[in-house]
Amino acid sequence: MGKLTLYGIDGSPPVRSVLLTLNALGLPFEYKVINLFGGDHLKPEFLKMNPLHTVPTLDDDGFYLYDSHAINAYLVAKYGKNDKESLYPKDLQQRAIVDQRLHYDSSVFGSTARAITFPLIRENQTEIAQAKIDALSGVYETLNLFLKSTDYLAGNNLTIADFSVIAVLSGMVVFLEVDARKFPNLAGWVQRIKKLPYYEEANGSKVTQFTDFLKSKNFTIV
């Protein structure tokens, strides 16, 4: 196989979802930190790889790909052999369910999370409207529903949809805890994901950089 390089930063949820995928697949890769606050992502050499200047960006031997969901699907489809194939199943209907969850993450969960974090991080606002927290609660309800009769978000096997969602959710708990009385399936799933042997390395140890940063903003919910 060629050389894989991941451009990213630990705080970024989509970057951590790719770290989970790379670790799950046991792939060797180089991790190059792109400092978004220092403007690394706006430099011409980065824009050549990704004109949207976002992390994660993957370089697979000169093939550049961005958007974590696309990257994760590509990595499993290309490198996921035998028991790893189920992370992005080949069966069309199973895959369609994974895709549905990925789009939910990308559109609904992603925008709900960004609506909360962007004003804090980028605009130095410290007040968060209760309505945004209510929207987050609505997402937890949906995720709880997805997990009604299965161990993982897209069925009884772990998939890249679980990686995308845990990467975002593990940051959002700063704003709204996953209350096990209200969201029992979701709370159980979080515990299940945390037991993955590579969880700490790929997400757990890295998300704290993000949650500490969010907490340091001393926000209030109004």
Ligand SMILES: N[C@@H](CCC(=O)N[C@@H](CS)C(=O)NCC(=O)O)C(=O)O
């Ligand atoms: N949907 C994209 C989102 C990527 C994204 O927005 N990344 C943020 C960091 S979490 C970023 O790079 N922002 C810098 C910018 O947009 O200039 C994905 O899943 O990769």
